[in-house]
Amino acid sequence: MNELQNFDFEGNEVRTVLINGEPYFVGKDVATAIGYQNTRKAIKDHVKTKYMREERIVTPSGTQTMTVISEPGIYQLAGQSKLPTADPFQDWIYEEVLPSIRKHGAYLTDEKIEEALLNPDTIISLATQLKNEREGRLIAEQQVKEFQPKVSYYDKVLSNDALMTISLIAKDYGMSGAGMNKLLHELGVQYRQGGTWLLYAKYQRTGWTHSETKMVPRKDGTEKAVLNTKWTQKGRLGLYELLKTNGYLPLIEMKDESAV
Template identity: 50%
Template structure:
């Protein structure tokens, strides 16, 4: 299978047939996995997410009978493939994510045909627009690079235990220290752990594959989405050690114990 993702109706998608072939699964099992996720999303009242990211189609199977398949956006694919965790499956997920990124850039080119400016003002506006597009693509690429590296950490028994615990936002971690999320983000930047690009905080490369964070994309509307980074319990312990050992900053509960 050469083409993992493709453009359909002005969107970058893959489908359940491709997923089944690449991951070496029966198509009916992939359809089952997809419908499990759709059911859970409906239970969570995420009806718009289902509508925007999953597309049901009917096709003729090899036995000439009608069968159903699903079109999947990158967000839908990520949800469905989350449970595919063998080393080979992880490689395939990385390939899919990289192909989504490449095809999205291709779609962006198609949407923005080059037009020769006729005035100095038009030329200047085109330059400003191109700079803004480049900055947006750079941000998207940095976000995808973080997600790809988050898929790669080696799973130890300790890591597997931590994965069963809930993710936590930076604002909740900051609350443990009696500070704002803004202040906590600045401290992590001061320690060389993360940097800001656009309005997102992203881990520096050397920390991206340690299993400290998980990134989720939240749909704002049918055309807009935003990535949020959540910290794992392993990441929370990492922040604790760094603040304690590098800056001498303790959480409130330990400060209270020392005072007592």
Template identity: 45%
Template sequence: MNLQVLNKRELLGKQFVIYGDLENPLFLARDVAEWIDYDLSSVNKLVSQVDDDEKVRKNVPTLGGNQEMWLLSEDGLYEVLMQSRKPIAKEFKKKVKEILKDIRSKGMYATDELLDNPDLLIKVATQLKEERAARKELETEVKKQGQIIGELRPKADYVDRILKSKSLLNIGQIAKDYGLSGQALNKILHNLKVQYKQGNQWLLYSKYQSKGYTHSESIDIQLSDGSTKVELRTKWTQKGRLFLYELLKDNGYLPMIERN
């Protein structure tokens, strides 16, 4: 992504360019050196005067293509200007502060060229209006996306929980996610033609039998005479639980975690 030019003009007889944005304006170290008549062959020495968090290397578009160069932050610029003994450094510092303050408060800096040229002023003002409208539209879209993400997060949390678990579940455990009893959920699934009852066990219709949604587990039932009998119970796999989630959602049943 190309480095954005925030503002460009002539200042105190020098080419003056602000890169980045209003929150984090950046200034090309080579430009700064030229402003204060610093040796251009020693730009790295100038950059070494500031802390690491006050400088950054970025690709800057030039006539020869993009080149990686040093840029100074606002604090880094003020530090270099303050250390310079050249009178022009003090003037530049004052002007830069004035320009940034004006841009931040009004969104633009009214130069003499603008003030003396009504047509140019109208053109710049129109561009500013269009940019602000586009920014507002973008902010609205970002808010919309934020709302959508917020709405989808509960679903993602629930699905993540399903995918992370490897255990088998009985229908009562799944029903609990929906605020239902196992009996009520079995009835819903029967009405949706997912399962039917054979003896004491719920079985899937042939359409779903080979999908890996359920697993039959044998359990021992203690009888009143002290003997035991073995019965089969249907348990749901996590794949089956995810299937139920999509099926129930399509039919108006949401897990409690996704409800408002």
């Protein structure tokens, strides 16, 4: 069983616990402190599974099973939020809570200090733990740097639920619609049939596009059926992931990188 240590952020209780020497935070407390209304959904949507776990924890009212998240999980949960408390909360965790937990340079209780004085192997173990903590911090900080640009583009996309032409998506990347169509063909996303670009079978059931048949007047007064294809916001995000994997970033992220 693990016992909780309590902190206070602007009147919100944030409970922490050490699990195998690593600090974890009660997920509900973190989400509430950031300002999420639906805490369970926020954790599920924004925190990767590897950064959360269910843990049996001793509380004043008895032993309870709680969802707890690690330090990188906090950065993910706060990084996805536009709420005004998100940034101050991250600063508070980084500048006050973690240093308080690590005030001895490692996770040392009074009992652990006494053990270290009596057993040299304990000192070696703590030194190794501290090294791992520092490496973990560097990894977590890098993840935040990589994650933030993605959040800004995701926010831009998710704030708009309209269908889009390929030309509008192409503008995100500083490209023309024709250039983007050609690139997507080279990447195996679509092929041209007549005057229409169609998705290859691999992408046909992804929900990336929405097609409509429109009747277009001919010069002779008759009409012809023309397939009009537009991209959904899901498709826009799908292209974002695909293009990023192949080295193409939207202009908004290129600006962020140049400013680093």
